[in-house]
Amino acid sequence: MLKPTRVLDLALNVVVAAAVAWIATRFAYSSFPSISVAAGASLLPVAAIEATLGFAIRAKIADEQIGDGPGQMHPINVARGVALAKASLQVGSLAAGVWLGFLLWVFPQRGTVTAAATDSPGAVVGLLAGSALVAAALWLEYCCRAPEDPTDDPATT
Incomplete structure (x- = not known):
């Protein structure tokens, strides 16, 4: 039986990805390309599609x-929705963690490193977009649940 994704697992993804991204940013920031707001927002269309789906x-x-x-909607399409939600939960939580780790190194550097000040807005948008994807995927996963089966017990008054 497929179970709903645990928020604790997603939080662990964020923490691990943030730690790896912070270390990578600390040692290799000078070789990173500049971060645009559009790059950070790349997951927002996917989040919108999943929320709509x-x-x-649900309807x-x-x-x-x-x-x-x-x-009618074929049951396999609902199962595909669950699979999409499960995959997006992983992608969104890891992306949010990477952006968080990047921000944890870049944000304090804004006053001394000009590129850090320029990269911060795109990274903030990326963190929000990753979080939005997680929220939309949790919603999609929730909406794909089978309705509760009616009980065979007679109604009590």
Whole structure:
């Protein structure tokens, strides 16, 4: 049985990726290309698509429109949504961790290193975009859950 992603696992991804990125940035920052806001925002369209997909799947499940008939969403497409969410949770948490580690080194350097001041906005946007992808993927994963089966117990009053 596939279980929902644990937030603790995502937090561990962020911490490990941040540590690796901080070390890499500390030793190799001078060889990094400049960071634009567009580079940081690259995950935002994916997050928007996943959030929208979550609403669409949730509506189909609520309307009992999951099946293989006309106008219904095939169950395999819901399973694909779960797979997309699971993969995006990993990508988003690792990306957020990398941007966080980069920011932890760059942000204090803004006053002394001109490039650090220029790179900070793109890195902040990247951190927010990675976090937005995690939020959208958690939403999509939540929306793909099967509805609760009705119990066989008679109703009690």
